[in-house]
Amino acid sequence: MAAEFDLEPFSDPKASTLAFFGAELRLRREGAGLSQTQLAKRVHCAPSLVSKIESAVRVPKEDLAEAFDGALGADGFFARLWPVVIRNAFPAWFRPFVDLEQQAVAIRSFELQIVPGLLQTEEYARAVLGGNRPDRPKLEELIAARMHRQHILDRDEPPRLWVVLDETAIRRNIGGPAVMRAQLARLLEASEVPRSLVQVVPAAVRSHPALAGAFATLSFTEGPDVIYVEGYYEGQLRAEPEVVSSAHRAYDLLRAIALPPEASADLIASVMKDL
Template sequence: MAAPLDLDPSSSVLAYFGSELRRYRIAAGLSQERLGEIVNYTGALVGLIETAKRTPSREFAELCDAALGTEGALSRLWPLVNRGSFPSWFRGYVELEAAATSIQWFEPQNVPGLLQTEDYARALIQACWSDSVEQQVSARMERQRVLDDPTSPVLWTILDEAVLHRPVGGREIMRGQLRRLADLMRAQRIVLQVLPFEAGAHACSDGAMIMLGFSEGPDVVYIEGYGSGQLVNLPEEVKRCRLRYDLARAAALSPEASAAKIEALMEGP
């Protein structure tokens, strides 16, 4: 492990967070082990965060603020650290997602990130051979806070039926994921429709699409490919995407029939 003094605080936000944590800890007269005991984490993890080898969770930042008397300094840094967990090509979308008043999502392969359980997200990220699995899982879970806000956006999702049958992470993890979808629908947190196999070819057959609406300014469409993402804001292109989404929605099962299908799959073998 690199010595803390070798860390350049200006090299990244994560490095700056680590250097600030170390500075506050030393000022408080605490060892890494003692701080770890106070905040209920290991001293080894404190050391890894101080040397920018692990990304802190929001909880970790808040607990360290309380233990070190920093008046929230680390918690204020944390959103910047979390933003750095996303690929550069995805960060613009995340910022727009957080500001949107409506999100309309068509997904042909996986449960949308905003609706994933932690276990489901981890299984997906591991399948992509990522070298920063827990960092990406944490960032994805943090994105879901947008749904907990009193002013959370209206989220309308269309899932291809194949998404419900693909046992990501194994059957138990998938069952837990289906249960989360059912709970969110039951609590009227989201509107979800399943596009059944029998619909055949449909207007969104060529891939995932997300439409973001805002209280001010034009709608934006986000289209993602392998290792890249594209924001579409030309009015005519957005209009065409909206028509295709509406056609797919018309071909999908009703929310009630979709909930029944999900419940049936949860009870299956």
């Protein structure tokens, strides 16, 4: 059956988990004798979105994957496949950190250049991730995966989140003024949540213990803390006691030299106003 809204060539289902998802959706839709428009009506979305999902150009939201199951009688197939699509979007070296992040009861993050992924807006994430990724399907997977990571903050008992940013991170105009204003507004929202704290190390501080790069520490109900250290090509997890202890000392110093939370919020609001 010809699909009247095909906007992209169909991807090789072996190319990625997202491509496999799209290929299966197309096969089951056609097997049910439905056009893309007819399926779109059943799941309450645009036909062009169905086309983009089948072509591995767009990642479906979780509730849409569940809707596909209902519309096509797939017995939960797409709902079960969806988290695999999301997890496989992350580079293999980053997946262990994501798994641990899901279990953490406390997260302490320091960023030099950008807002951390847990607090990024979708458009800001698109600007950050799209800078060196011309592969559009992979970019869409990465964005969806990054947004899904943030669901840990929506739990009834989310992890305690402490974010320290170098002032550079709030002044770097990523994505343009509108994108950056929305991102700074998101930071201000996070600063008002009881279990979250946001601090900014002002540019007037000429030196601090994390000029070498961004890092994050994770704490758990049971077991030792771990540290994730950013790198140019890939990050790495470290659990050696001396490394973790050094990271905690550095973070304590960062919190001490950073502006207090209220003053940090005022600075963020001021930068937002300037935009």
